[in-house]
Amino acid sequence: MNRTMITATNTLNQLQKQLDIIGHNLANVDTNGYKRRESNFTELLVQQMNNQLNPARDLPRLTPRGIRMGVGAKLAQSQMVTTQGSLQETNRPLDFALTNENQFFKVLVQENGEGQIRYTRDGGFYVTPVNDREVMLVNAQGFPLLDEQNQFITFSSQSKEIQLQSGGVLDTGDGQFINLGIVMVDHPQYLEQKGGNLLGMPNNPPIPETEILRELTGIERQEISLQQGSLEKSNVDVAKEMTDMMNVQRSYQFQSRSITLADQMLGLVNGLR
Structure with missing residues (x-):
């Protein structure tokens, strides 16, 4: 040849x-x-x-x-x-659109019997019953959404109206306030596609994980930018x-x-x- x-x-x-x-x-x-x-x-x-x-x-x-x-x-x-996609208004209280390019929600998936944290920009969420009194916030695939302490987001099944407050805080309407788990990804190119419109950390990241992303907690929650009743479309x-x-x-x-x-x-x- x-x-x-x-x-x-x-x-x-x-x-x-x-x-x-x-x-x-x-x-x-x-x-x-x-x-x-x-x-x-x-x-x-x-x-x-x-x-x-x-x-x-x-x-x-x-x-x-x-x-x-x-x-x-x-x-x-x-x-x-990572450019921002267009926003589509849905007027649905469980739809949230991130308006900062490098912010992601946290969800928990099960892989090989172990829980793994994944990241997504898809803010279309739902509730699934936990017991007779509580429901849990999940994404479209049924994976639970996490709060800032990496715990499941649960609230009373009697909650009628959920309101989003500044800093990514959910007011469930029954006196409970929940901080959504949001991360700021400083180096999104190191994240890997894990399927299901989810991103995750590589098995052997070339740089420390703390340099790739950081949890938005405390005073840093002021950086969170969310819009309720809307969804971010793809940027294709x-x-x-x-x-x-x-x-x-x-x-x-x-x-x-x-x-x-x-x-x-x-x-x-x-x-x-």
């Missing part, structure tokens, strides 16, 4: 990954609180061929001397874009994603055509007599 085929094959594999990312964005265009991902490419290793026997005699030039032969490109990073721009998809498809066709041409050239060489 010649270098042209190697370069095209390497790039085709990475373009397929970019198509997967774009397809995932488009599939979640109507997912509340979803943050789109953007891919960045970088060049693979190149080979420098110095074809000038006497560089001193080379004419003045603006480009580097010699020939640089690459072997394709690779997907360097899939970066989460369909027009941009479709344009990116067409550009990737063109690049994919170009690399495929390169392999075809290289194969035809090899066929001509092998057919020489």
Whole structure:
């Protein structure tokens, strides 16, 4: 296989990954609180061929001397874009929209028999009965929402109207005030997608967890920005994603055509007599 085929094959594999990312964005265009991902490419290793026997005699030039032969490109990073999505008014008392880009709710999920804290921007919550007297606040998948002490949020089943106060405080209407568990994510790129529109910490974070996110407690709760009766939509721009998809498809066709041409050239060489 010649270098042209190697370069095209390497790039085709990475373009397929970019198509997967774009397809995932488009599939979640109507997912509340979803943050789109953007891919960045970088060049693979190149080979420098110095074809000038006497560089001193080379004419003045603006480009580097010699020939640089690459072997394709690779997907360097899939970066989460945390820009604020549009707000949709629902007038539902258990719908909450975070209006600060880097703030997330905390929910508890069960994985392999252990409880794991996950983070989400989807503020569409519901109540599920705990017993005859209490109900618990959960998300759309039934995972319990956590307060600032990482405890389940429960209140009386007789509560008629829930009001949101400043600082992310829920007034259940029966004299109970609950501080919603909100975190500020300073480095969202370190979070991993865990499925179900949830994010989580990696198994081996490259930096301490306290540098990635911090709990908003005490006086820091003044930073919390919430809007009741609204939901944050995804920040996916369909027009941009479709344009990116067409550009990737063109690049994919170009690399495929390169392999075809290289194969035809090899066929001509092998057919020489």
